[in-house]
Amino acid sequence: MQVLVFLLKRLGWMLITVWVVFTLSFFLMRAIPGGPLNGERVLSESVRAQLEQRYNLDDPLYVQYTTHLWNTMCFDFGPSYKLQDFTVNEVLAQGFPVSAALGILGMTFALLLGMTAGVVSAVRRTSIYDFSFMLLATLGIAIPSFVLASMAIVLFVFYFQIFPAAGWGELKQIVLPAMCLGAPFAGYIARLTRTGMLEVLSNDYIRTAYAKGLSTRTVILRHALRGSILPVVSYLGPACAGILTGSLVLEKIFAIPGMGSHFIEAALQRDFTLGMGALLTYTVLLYVMNTLVDLSYSFIDPRVVLE
């Protein structure tokens, strides 16, 4: 019941947030110089007028705003200005699942690797494991994804010849980009887990658990892990935003038909409708992720009360 009220409240706030993002982006997009019809080809007056009419660009701004807002509320983002014969909905429906699959895989990889490394580093503090994991974590954070991707391609595609260089559709093709995507996040998560775990391990209740005669493994897994992943959980919200914006570089390198490239091109080519569609998708996604993070807090820590 409490959860339901919380979710309803959050839904209300989400609608407001989306509206604000919509309004700001709508006017910002039109405030910058250039429009969807400024291309390399100079259009004749009549063609231009016809095109403007087709895309309602000749209406006054407030009419454009209200029609666009109404259509958006009906989940219709309109036709793409640049990708002819495609509606924005179609473009998103194609690209989003690809980006999402890549992101989910990358995040899973980052969580598995990062948390394992973090827990081991904390439990075996100042050991060789700790030093090497933390060195790797720093490298993972420091190396830009395109450098990492190039190195991974050289190593795994040309030298070992395990994975294909690019493309989409097979499981084999998703491994390299997902790992490159997850690497910096794995580094952050490893550091956060290590810090969180060390803090938890210094608590009195850990000593109590040992005094009961529990094994180190039980103490870590049952008593310490839950408290130590709280910092990781709060990082997951922003991390999901990062993994989406980070994916566009990798989508380019590995020729993956995701959303990232559409987003960039929409912005560069003033494709108002596609840009808005991508932006709102990210907004909703980020909002949902942050809500899930807040919700999972209350599941992890019984002292947290949902508001």
Place this chain on the structure above:
Amino acid sequence: MVQPILQVKNLEVEFVTDDGIVRAVNDISFDLYPGETLGIVGESGSGKSVANLTILGLIPQPPGHVKGGEVLFAEQDLLKLSQRQFRTIRGKRIAMIFQDPMTALNPFLTIQDQLIEVSMLHLGHTRAAAIQHAVELLELVGIPAAASRITEYPHQFSGGMRQRVMIAMALSCEPDILIADEPTTALDVTIQAQILDLLKAMQDKRGMAIIFITHDLGVVASICDRVLVMYGGRKVEQTDTKTLFAAARHPYTLGLLHSAPRWDQPQLTRLQSIEGQPPDMMNLPAGCAFAPRCQWKTDECLAAVPELVSIGSEFSEGSHVFACIHADQIQQAGSTSREELPHA
């Protein structure tokens, strides 16, 4: 002749830190007999907690390091056990309760989760049997509506209730020894009395031996059979409770006694404090650690650490061990009453 259930012999524990070596426990020896309550008294940093954590193998190593000594329990030296062997003793045969019940329970797990894991581990209970056992324990330690409250979390319990839960947890496997590390310090006075009564009742029922660590002489008087006084990581005095209060022979013990209010003294006596600071455990003075704060100090005190002198055999009433060369003088000083304040 009753055999001691636990013998600590010449225990020495130190902590290696960046600033130097902290000698937390120096040459501590004591015996614990079945069914008795041994109080260990001393101020913060006197090594009383470290000594007892060492008995359970719970000091973090590093930086902690057991330099020497033996802890004999059930015909084996606990200090030589592997972690795996140690786990069969911790929580099962020797259990411990801690100072602050607010932090000693895991806030992320229900009371039930924390209680049943002990008996499931040591007694081989099934989950259902363990829950049954846990409810019985909670009822035993006086938690009302135990069956329904058991699924709650620690933050839904008051401080006194949490300490009762800790006691229930410690009693889960009917241990031979219960180490209570200042179990009442974090509680208010009425709750303190309840917890002490509870511990006494549990001891009567189960017959376990209790090591009671405290700095509160009032608590010592109400629960302990014998008392060991620690100062600067050393044992400075050990005797039965009655003798300690009547005829202390170490100036530190006397100082402690004089700094506590007593109902059998005129109400207008001035409480005396012990001047000075506790010793720096990194650089203990060469002679008696208490000498810098002692009004009876002579050159002899500074020359060498005073030997432990023992009078009376271990079991006879009035057996007394102390480490002071001016013990007779101090006993006399203790028997004269305190400075009386003029009536206003």
